[in-house]
Amino acid sequence: MSVLKSDIILIGAGVMSATLGTIVKELAPEMKITVFEKLKGAGEESSNEWNNAGTGHAALCELNYTTEKADGSLDISKAVKVNEHFQLSRQFWSYLVDKKIIDNPKEFIMPIPHISMVQGEKNGLFLKRRMEALSDNPLFADMEMSDDPAVLKQWMPLIMDGRKAEEEPITATKCETGTDVNFGSLTRTLFEHLDAEDVDVRYEHMVKDLKQSPDGTWKLKVKDLKTNRVEHHEAKFIFIGAGGGSLPLLQKTGIRESRQIGGFPVSGLFLVCSNPDVVEQHHAKVYGKAKVGAPPMSVPHLDTRYINGKKSLLFGPFAGFTPKFLKTGSYFDLIGSVKPNNLFTMLGAGVKEMGLTKYLIQQVLLSNEKRMNDLREFIPNAKNEDWEMITAGQRVQVIKDTEAGGRGTLQFGTEVVTSQDGSVAALLGASPGASTAVHVMLEILTKCFPDRIKEWEPKVKEMVPSYGKQLSEHPALFQDILKKTAHTLMLENPIHEPSDIRQLS
Numbered sequence: 001m002s003v004l005k006s007d008i009i010l011i012g013a014g015v016m017s018a019t020l021g022t023i024v025k026e027l028a029p030e031m032k033i034t035v036f037e038k039l040k041g042a043g044e045e046s047s048n049e050w051n052n053a054g055t056g057h058a059a060l061c062e063l064n065y066t067t068e069k070a071d072g073s074l075d076i077s078k079a080v081k082v083n084e085h086f087q088l089s090r091q092f093w094s095y096l097v098d099k100k101i102i103d104n105p106k107e108f109i110m111p112i113p114h115i116s117m118v119q120g121e122k123n124g125l126f127l128k129r130r131m132e133a134l135s136d137n138p139l140f141a142d143m144e145m146s147d148d149p150a151v152l153k154q155w156m157p158l159i160m161d162g163r164k165a166e167e168e169p170i171t172a173t174k175c176e177t178g179t180d181v182n183f184g185s186l187t188r189t190l191f192e193h194l195d196a197e198d199v200d201v202r203y204e205h206m207v208k209d210l211k212q213s214p215d216g217t218w219k220l221k222v223k224d225l226k227t228n229r230v231e232h233h234e235a236k237f238i239f240i241g242a243g244g245g246s247l248p249l250l251q252k253t254g255i256r257e258s259r260q261i262g263g264f265p266v267s268g269l270f271l272v273c274s275n276p277d278v279v280e281q282h283h284a285k286v287y288g289k290a291k292v293g294a295p296p297m298s299v300p301h302l303d304t305r306y307i308n309g310k311k312s313l314l315f316g317p318f319a320g321f322t323p324k325f326l327k328t329g330s331y332f333d334l335i336g337s338v339k340p341n342n343l344f345t346m347l348g349a350g351v352k353e354m355g356l357t358k359y360l361i362q363q364v365l366l367s368n369e370k371r372m373n374d375l376r377e378f379i380p381n382a383k384n385e386d387w388e389m390i391t392a393g394q395r396v397q398v399i400k401d402t403e404a405g406g407r408g409t410l411q412f413g414t415e416v417v418t419s420q421d422g423s424v425a426a427l428l429g430a431s432p433g434a435s436t437a438v439h440v441m442l443e444i445l446t447k448c449f450p451d452r453i454k455e456w457e458p459k460v461k462e463m464v465p466s467y468g469k470q471l472s473e474h475p476a477l478f479q480d481i482l483k484k485t486a487h488t489l490m491l492e493n494p495i496h497e498p499s500d501i502r503q504l505s
C-alpha cells in the first residue's frame with residue numbers, strides 16, 4: 001500500500017482552508033500542503049457567493065452583536081470583538097493585493113454603507129443607546145444616526161417609499177465603511193494561487209476516515225470519486241475545514257475534544273430581486289432586529305450585493321430545514337451524527353430548544369405570500385413578480401454542554417476545536433463566519449504550532465500590521481490602517497451610480 005506524505009492536510013476547499021493554506025505558504029513556503037475537496041471546484045458550498053449573505057461582518061449594522069443586559073445596559077463586547085477580527089481580514093487581504101496574489105480587489109470586495117434600521121419608539125430607543133454605547137469606540141467613529149424621514153429617504157429610498165404617515169417611526173444608523181464581500185471569488189482566487197505554489201489540490205476527493213498513529217501522525221483514507229479508488233495519505237497536522245462536513249470528520253478522529261458535541265442543520269433561503277429598476281433604487285446593507293423569540297441568524301436584512309460584476313438585491317434569510325449538513329450532503333447526516341457520547345447532549349438540546357423547533361416549523365410552513373409580507377416590512381411597495389426564492393448554504397449550529405447553559409446548549413458562533421497535542425483542528429459553526437477567517441486561522445497556528453509562532457511573528461506582522469494589538473485601544477493606528485486598506489482594496493469611493501457598476505463587468 002503506497003502512502004503519500006504531506007506536512008499539512010487541509011480538508012475542504014472553502015474560504016477557511018483557502019485562508020489557512022495561503023497564510024502557511026507565506027510563513028513556511030517549504031511545507032508540503034495537500035488539499036482534499038469532494039466537489040469539482042473550490043468555494044462551491046457555504047463560501048459560494050450565492051450561499052451566504054456576503055456581509056463583511058464588522059458589527060457596524062448587525063444588532064444581534066450588541067445585547068441588552070438584565071439591568072438594561074448594553075453589552076458591546078461582542079460587537080467590538082467582531083470588528084477587531086474583521087480588521088485583521090482587511091489587512092491580510094490588502095497584503096495579498098500588494099503582493100499581487102489578488103489582482104483586482106473589486107472582484108471580491110466592494111464598499112457599501114451598513115445600516116441598522118428599526119421601527120417603533122422602543123426599538124428606536126434601543127438603537128440610540130447602542131449608538132451612544134459605541135460612540136466612544138474608535139472602530140465605530142463614522143456611525144451616524146437619524147430618525148428624520150427626509151434623511152432616511154436619502155439613505156434608503158426604496159425602504160422609505162410608500163410608507164404611510166400613521167406608521168410607527170423609523171430610526172436608523174449608517175456607517176459608510178461597510179463592505180460587501182464575494183467570498184466565493186476570494187476562495188477561487190486563493191486556490192488558483194495555491195495551485196500555482198505547488199500545493200497539491202485534489203478535487204473530487206472525499207476524506208472517508210482519519211486515524212492517529214502512536215507516533216502522532218494522522219493517516220487518512222481518501223476516495224477518488226472519479227475512479228472510486230481509495231488513496232492513503234498521512235500528515236503531522238490536519239485542518240478540518242469541511243464546513244457542515246466538519247462535525248462527522250471530527251467525530252471520526254476520536255479525540256477527547258470531539259465528544260459531547262453535536263450539530264443541528266439550518267438552511268437559509270433568500271428572496272432575490274429580478275427587476276433591475278428596483279435593484280438600482282437601493283444601495284446599502286440594511287439589517288433589522290430579530291423578532292422576539294427568533295434566533296440570531298434570523299435577523300432580516302436587505303442587501304445590495306455585487307456578484308460577478310453585477311449589482312443584485314437579496315432579502316432574507318428565511319430558515320429552512322433539511323437533515324443534510326451540506327447542500328451536497330446526505331439525508332442521513334443528522335441521524336448519523338448522533339453517537340453514544342453525544343446522545344444526552346443532543347437530547348438536552350431537543351428539550352431546551354423547543355423555541356428554535358417552533359421557529360423552524362413556522363419558517364418551513366411560511367407561504368410565499370407570508371415571505372413577501374416580511375419583505376414588505378422593508379419595501380412597502382414590493383411586487384410578487386419582482387422576487388424569486390433561492391436556497392443558500394447550510395449552517396450547522398453547534399450543540400455542546402457548557403457551564404453557563406448546561407447540557408445540550410445551542411451555540412450560534414464559530415467554534416474551533418483543537419486536539420490537546422495540536423495535531424488536528426476543526427472549524428465548526430457559522431457566524432460571524434468567513435469575515436473572521438484570518439483571525440481564526442492565526443489562532444489555530446498559535447495553538448497548533450507553538451514552537452514556530454515566535455519565529456513567524458515578523459512575517460505575520462508584515463501581513464497583518466496590527467497583529468497582537470487591540471485597534472480600539474490604538475485610534476491613530478486604526479485610522480492609519482483603515483485609510484491604507486481602503487486605498488489598497490479600492491474602497492475609498494463608494495459606488496452610487498449604475499454606470500460605476502457597469503465598469504466592473
Ligand SMILES: Cc1cc2nc3c(=O)[nH]c(=O)nc-3n(C[C@H](O)[C@H](O)[C@H](O)COP(=O)(O)OP(=O)(O)OC[C@H]3O[C@@H](n4cnc5c(N)ncnc54)[C@H](O)[C@@H]3O)c2cc1C
Binds near residue numbers: 057208246392435
Ligand atoms: C445562509 C448563510 C449566510 C451567511 N452569511 C455570511 C455573511 O454574510 N458573512 C460571513 O462572513 N459569513 C457568512 N456565512 C458563513 C460563511 O458562509 C461560512 O462561515 C464560510 O463560508 C465557511 O467556510 P468553510 O471553508 O468552513 O466551509 P465551506 O465553504 O462550506 O467549504 C467546506 C468544503 O468542504 C468540502 N467537504 C466537506 N466534507 C468533505 C470531505 N469529507 N472530504 C472532502 N471535502 C469535504 C465541501 O464540499 C466544501 O467545499 C453565511 C452562511 C450561510 C449558510
